[in-house]
Amino acid sequence: MKNKFKIRKTNLSLWRNIAIIAGTFSFIICMLVLVNYIQINRIDPVNTELINSLVQRLEENPNDNQLREQIREMDLLVRKAYFTNQWQVKAGGYLLLLGVIVTAIALQMFYAGKQKLPQISEEEEENIVLFKEKARKWIGVGGFGLVAITLLIAFLTHKELGNQFTQAALVAQTTPEETSDVEVVEPIKEEVVKEEPAKEEETKEEQASEEVQKEEEKPAETVVEEKKAEPAEKKIEAPVTKPASSASYPTKEMMANFPAFRGAGGQGVSYQKNIPTDWDGASGKNVLWKVQVPIHAYNSPVIWGDKLFLSGANASQREVYCYDRNNGKLLWTAKAEGIAGSPAKSPEVTPDTGHAASTVTTDGKSVFAIFANGDIIALDFNGKQKWAKNLGVPDNHYGHSSSLLIYKEKLIVQFDHKKAAKVMALSTADGAELWSTKRKVRVSWASPVIAEIGGRTEVILAADPCVASYDVNTGQELWKLDCITGEVGPSVAVGDGIVYALNEYASLVAIKPGESPEVLWEAYDYLSDVPSPILSGDNLFIVTSYGAVVCYDAKSGEIRWEQEFDSGFYASPILVDGNVYLLDRDGVMHIFKADKEYQEIAAPALGEKSDMTPAFADGKVYIRGEKHLYCIGK
Amino acid sequence: MKKDRREFINTCFRFAAGASIVGVAGVLASKSAKGDYFWQLDPTKCTQCGRCATSCVVTPSAVKCIHVYDMCGYCDLCGGYFRPNVKNLSTGAENMLCPTGAIKRTYVEDPYFKYEIIDDLCIGCGKCVKGCGAFGNGSLQLQVSHDLCVNCNECAIARDCPADAFKRVPLEEAYQFAGFKTNKKI
Structure with a gap:
């Protein structure tokens, strides 16, 4: 029979085999592309830490040719791996597309050749009612299943949602009694501490605390008179003008100690004398003691009486340490655990900030610490928890780093993060919020500074876009000036009624505070992104993280001198007895006169890297290195 | 009716x-x-955090370093080309700041050198931009390359940018350079 329609005979087995081969090929290519893609994301040529550490080693030994060759080979390998992977993913994509097209064509041909005329089933008729019932059931089950899977994926992929849920669950489960769960690992042993010199210090400390209590009871006028007396004596002996030394803040006791980041009030001044200028960490010269700190963190030591406080934290542990500053003995470790509202998982922080970049503070009775997950804890001098709470996880892409400060019975917290920036005062007695003021600023890493300006005690904060001042008693915003941008790290310096603020990629600004604050002068030559400035008389010292130190005329903004150092600075400078103590990132302390002309006094080396600001007490320097805590004396 | x-x-x-x-x-x-709007980053806000290299949905990133030659000092010791504290100005890997070797250095006349960005190698990490900004005139700047950008509805880098430097711009302002007074159209 002949007609115009031809019955095409399809080679079924051929098309089936092509489909199988092309399908398998596509699957293998798909897997290889996936593996390569994951590898590309893992090999990050930007942060090749190994190469960076080798380059750092080479900087220390510039003549090591073998190391140089090793760096070059490794660099080539990493680049090759990165770009080969990229090429493989691209080529794999095209091959995969080709494979899928061939598979689809082969399958189409195979099923087209297999087509048969439809036949009416001879099986028994379906019960339509039963079928509908089944359909309803499976649609219901399927719907619930989809909802469950969606929720599961939402929880797995949305970290914040998960965190919020865990926080809510924790708050719901934790009763108020459970919150005071601080484990004192090693309780204070009085008999160990009580050595001869220590006894004297202890009595001094007791007297000091009694005086503080007396002061609190006395009317304000008496307080001012009393405080004028002793600092005035100190001022005569000191060759430079010490900011706010004649004012009622910082108090006499605070000035006798080193109670916060950058000293009393965070002003970058230590009111100590006879501080050593000569030591060597490598040979142990003048190093009175050196102890290893259990958990690394970037916070700096603070001192009150015989005790030195630090904190340390990682993603799972948060601890506060108390050392006997006379012999380096770790008196106690307090763990911040089981705090109501504390997130189950610590927030992601960058390694150069860490989980405890904020320095602790003390009022001579208690010590207060804050961590990157928003946990804030108050401990008495025996390491026993007084109160603890969670302020909410600060949404900060590097990690919270603003340090704490105390004014009378108020603990000042600068809490500038992405979601709800604010500054608040918590009661040092029970952690209750005494005042809280919302701030329209971006995330800031600077710390508060408390200073007396025109007879008024102000908390001064720096953040993008403004430098702002708040009444320390009420939290009311006193003035604000939009003058600073970027990721603000340095805190302000205050002196002679002028506030100095700066940030890298912004400017250095001298502000005359008041109802309508004004910019006195601005400079752009040297800016800092980490270290804070200090003021000595009319000399303003700016330190940059890349190693430049500059002295400005604080009145006019003219550069008096500038000095370049080999290593950069993260630690803030401290003014001590007319000299500036400035620790570089390699652990070398640059000591120079706080004067109109640069005059180096000494540059002793610690022998260990450090980014932390040193503390000073009783003729000694206390430095937290990368791993160890040092006490340096004469 | x-x-x-x-x-x-x-x-x-x-x-x-x-x-x-x-x-x-x-x-x-x-x-x-x-007209359409495109994603672009404002170099005055950019902090060179490095997220442009990793957050973009396109691999390698659609953000590239662009050299604004009008601002360049043609320095011998270029802060965007060499690592800080470099001891000798050679092209050895130990001296290079760019992790992918995407900057080409050509001798012009003593003591000037010309620096060109090789687009295919640049991953938009911003290390050279940071270096140039810290020690030089800031002529190296990160920009979204519109021939590579797929113009997502929600830009993944804009979402991750800690400095809020990303914004939508009209076609006439498709490229934005900092410190570039003549406002040339590219």
């Missing part, structure tokens, strides 16, 4: 359809007159 109900409803529908066609056409016309 008397209208029956059917005719009245028909007329209403015709009016509604006509109005909606005119409305849609108007909206489309106004949109096309305005």
Whole structure:
């Protein structure tokens, strides 16, 4: 029979085999592309830490040719791996597309050749009612299943949602009694501490605390008179003008100690004398003691009486340490655990900030610490928890780093993060919020500074876009000036009624505070992104993280001198007895006169890297290195 | 004239359809007159955090370093080309700041050198931009390369950018350079 329609005979087995081969090929290519893609994301040529550490080693030994060759080979390998992977993913994509097209064509041909005329089933008729019932059931089950899977994926992929849920669950489960769960690992042993010199210090400390209590009871006028007396004596002996030394803040006791980041009030001044200028960490010269700190963190030591406080934290542990500053003995470790509202998982922080970049503070009775997950804890001098709470996880892409400060019975917290920036005062007695003021600023890493300006005690904060001042008693915003941008790290310096603020990629600004604050002068030559400035008389010292130190005329903004150092600075400078103590990132302390002309006094080396600001007490320097805590004396 | 109900409803529908066609056409016309918007990053806000290299949905990133030659000092010791504290100015890997070797250095005359970005190798990490900004004139700047950008509705880098440096810009301002006074059209 002949007609115009031809019955095409399809080679079924051929098309089936092509489909199988092309399908398998596509699957293998798909897997290889996936593996390569994951590898590309893992090999990050930007942060090749190994190469960076080798380059750092080479900087220390510039003549090591073998190391140089090793760096070059490794660099080539990493680049090759990165770009080969990229090429493989691209080529794999095209091959995969080709494979899928061939598979689809082969399958189409195979099923087209297999087509048969439809036949009416001879099986028994379906019960339509039963079928509908089944359909309803499976649609219901399927719907619930989809909802469950969606929720599961939402929880797995949305970290914040998960965190919020865990926080809510924790708050719901934790009763108020459970919150005071601080484990004192090693309780204070009085008999160990009580050595001869220590006894004297202890009595001094007791007297000091009694005086503080007396002061609190006395009317304000008496307080001012009393405080004028002793600092005035100190001022005569000191060759430079010490900011706010004649004012009622910082108090006499605070000035006798080193109670916060950058000293009393965070002003970058230590009111100590006879501080050593000569030591060597490598040979142990003048190093009175050196102890290893259990958990690394970037916070700096603070001192009150015989005790030195630090904190340390990682993603799972948060601890506060108390050392006997006379012999380096770790008196106690307090763990911040089981705090109501504390997130189950610590927030992601960058390694150069860490989980405890904020320095602790003390009022001579208690010590207060804050961590990157928003946990804030108050401990008495025996390491026993007084109160603890969670302020909410600060949404900060590097990690919270603003340090704490105390004014009378108020603990000042600068809490500038992405979601709800604010500054608040918590009661040092029970952690209750005494005042809280919302701030329209971006995330800031600077710390508060408390200073007396025109007879008024102000908390001064720096953040993008403004430098702002708040009444320390009420939290009311006193003035604000939009003058600073970027990721603000340095805190302000205050002196002679002028506030100095700066940030890298912004400017250095001298502000005359008041109802309508004004910019006195601005400079752009040297800016800092980490270290804070200090003021000595009319000399303003700016330190940059890349190693430049500059002295400005604080009145006019003219550069008096500038000095370049080999290593950069993260630690803030401290003014001590007319000299500036400035620790570089390699652990070398640059000591120079706080004067109109640069005059180096000494540059002793610690022998260990450090980014932390040193503390000073009783003729000694206390430095937290990368791993160890040092006490340096004469 | 008397209208029956059917005719009245028909007329209403015709009016509604006509109005909606005119409305849609108007909206489309106004949109096309305005032109499209593109993602771009503001170099004055950029902090060179490095997220442009890792957050972009395109691999390697659609953000590239662009060299604004008008601002370049053609320095021998270029802060965007060499690592800080470099001891000798050679092209050895230990001296290079760019992790992918995407900057080409050519001798011009003593003591000047020309620096060119090799787009295919640049991953938009911003290390050179940071270096140039810290020690030089800031002539190296990160920009979204519009021939590579797929212009996502929600830009993944903009979402991750800690400095809020990303914004949508009209075609006329597709590239934005900091410190570039003549405001040249690229």
